[in-house]
Amino acid sequence: MTQISSDIEIAKQLLLANELVAIPTETVYGLAANAFSEAAVKKIFALKNRPSFNPLIVHIASVADLEKLATNIPPLAYKLAAAFWPGPLTLLLKKKPIVPECVTAGNTTVAVRIPNHPLTLALLNQLPFPLAAPSANPFMSISPTKPEHVKNYFDGKLKYILDGGACHDGIESTIIGFSSNKAVLYREGSCEIWEIEKITGKLLSASSDSDKLEAPGMMKKHYAPKTPFVVTINYRSEIKKHIGKKIGVLTFLEVEKDEAIFTQKHLSNDNSFKEAATNLYATLIDLDAMHLDLIIAEYMPNQGLGNTINDRLERASS
Numbered sequence: 001m002t003q004i005s006s007d008i009e010i011a012k013q014l015l016l017a018n019e020l021v022a023i024p025t026e027t028v029y030g031l032a033a034n035a036f037s038e039a040a041v042k043k044i045f046a047l048k049n050r051p052s053f054n055p056l057i058v059h060i061a062s063v064a065d066l067e068k069l070a071t072n073i074p075p076l077a078y079k080l081a082a083a084f085w086p087g088p089l090t091l092l093l094k095k096k097p098i099v100p101e102c103v104t105a106g107n108t109t110v111a112v113r114i115p116n117h118p119l120t121l122a123l124l125n126q127l128p129f130p131l132a133a134p135s136a137n138p139f140m141s142i143s144p145t146k147p148e149h150v151k152n153y154f155d156g157k158l159k160y161i162l163d164g165g166a167c168h169d170g171i172e173s174t175i176i177g178f179s180s181n182k183a184v185l186y187r188e189g190s191c192e193i194w195e196i197e198k199i200t201g202k203l204l205s206a207s208s209d210s211d212k213l214e215a216p217g218m219m220k221k222h223y224a225p226k227t228p229f230v231v232t233i234n235y236r237s238e239i240k241k242h243i244g245k246k247i248g249v250l251t252f253l254e255v256e257k258d259e260a261i262f263t264q265k266h267l268s269n270d271n272s273f274k275e276a277a278t279n280l281y282a283t284l285i286d287l288d289a290m291h292l293d294l295i296i297a298e299y300m301p302n303q304g305l306g307n308t309i310n311d312r313l314e315r316a317s318s
Contacts, residue, residue, distance in 0.1 A: 024164025
């Protein structure tokens with residue numbers, strides 16, 4: 001059985017022994033291992049059934065730790081770190097040889113951030129190494145935002161979940177890289193673009209032409225429920241295509257009840273994108289457990305974190 005508790009010492013001892021531990025962050029729960037141990041990191045890929053070409057994010061305790069992992073760090077990276085760390089911003093930087101190739105999927109860059117969760121920060125400060133930690137879910141599944149989500153995925157296969165409660169941001173970090181002293185957006189996330197652009201100026205967009213994944217979270221299909229899933233601009237029109245099916249509907253705000261729908265869920269009670277982002281994955285997991293024939297999600301308004309939520313909905317439905 002997988003143990004859940006808030007005892008940092010248990011997590012520390014397991015990680016020192018090259019075991020895996022699920023850790024809380026402000027975004028989602030991560031499946032963590034010693035980032036400097038190839039043997040430990042390979043356990044992450046094996047448990048998640050994650051392909052080796054998909055790189056991981058490395059979590060550090062302080063900005064000072066950046067220089068242990070990365071080289072040729074641009075001044076703009078330090079400005080972003082000062083503004084947003086600890087927090088849901090990941091920086092993609094030139095790696096040092098100490099970072100195993102399996103962490104970066106053979107790329108010359110490493111993705112790094114400081115998570116904004118008191119338990120995980122305390123843990124990182126007690127460890128002699130940083131933690132590689134993708135989301136604590138099987139590959140392609142919905143990211144976990146509560147310890148019980150992780151337990152449901154890996155009960156008996158994972159020794160320990162460090163219980164930090166529900167994640168308050170609920171969507172993965174934003175990933176920013178650098179090219180010729182310009183900031184490049186690799187993944188939308190919980191750190192809002194307009195806030196980043198106050199420091200960087202207009203962000204460039206990462207090229208999608210390459211077959212190689214330059215950063216985590218860039219796969220076209222991801223975060224997907226097992227239940228068939230579609231995203232649409234008008235859920236009522238979509239329902240008419242699926243008469244007689246057991247349907248769950250997901251919307252931004254509460255909508256009028258419809259007898260053609262088995263269950264209806266909304267992400268915000270007060271028109272808040274932040275609240276919607278926090279609730280997204282937990283609500284999808286709830287819907288996925290209802291043995292529905294189909295989940296229909298309606299696009300969020302296309303602004304701010306609404307864009308980020310839409311990105312996740314599209315990847316879930318691809």
